[in-house]
């Protein structure tokens with residue numbers, strides 16, 4: 758069971774980070790060359806689906822499976838709050854970044870993203886927040902790798 762939950766955690770993490778990398782490296786360079794009205798529509802349609810699977814389904818699933826992993830690894834919330842050891846400290850940082858990721862994803866998907874056709878300000882903000890969340894995701898992967906090495 759522990760391995761299965763960890764596999765789900767890694768699968769969802771792959772989708773979350775992989776989806777953002779795909780958007781930035783593969784989809785965006787093409788969509789940006791399309792006429793303005795088509796590109797805005799394409800971003801909104803793709804964004805809506807990615808938002809459902811990534812933000813609405815994926816992030817809560819990462820949190821729940823992450824909690825389960827914590828239990829599997831024998832770490833409690835008081836260990837986290839007490840910065841008990843290097844492992845708990847790294848996990849503490851990882852969870853802070855995760856909270857920031859959730860806030861940015863919600864602002865991106867439910868506020869600036871749906872308004873990106875209204876003004877350049879919203880469009881640029883959506884792009885900046887999207888890239889910022891990719892960078893945060895890469896840091897989270899780094900912390901996950903550190904945990905694997907013991908913290």
Ligand code: HEM
Pocket residue numbers: 766767770773774819820822823824826827830848851852855858894897898901902904905
């Ligand atoms: C965007 C969010 C997240 C991503 C991308 C992510 C990614 C990963 C990955 C790739 C691993 C596998 C590392 C390994 O081989 O062990 C992992 C492990 C783990 N994750 Fe997450 N995670 C996220 C959120 C969370 C959250 C919110 C928690 C806690 C509530 C959490 C707790 C853990 C724990 C305890 C492990 C086991 C680490 C170990 O091997 O000791 N993760 N995570």
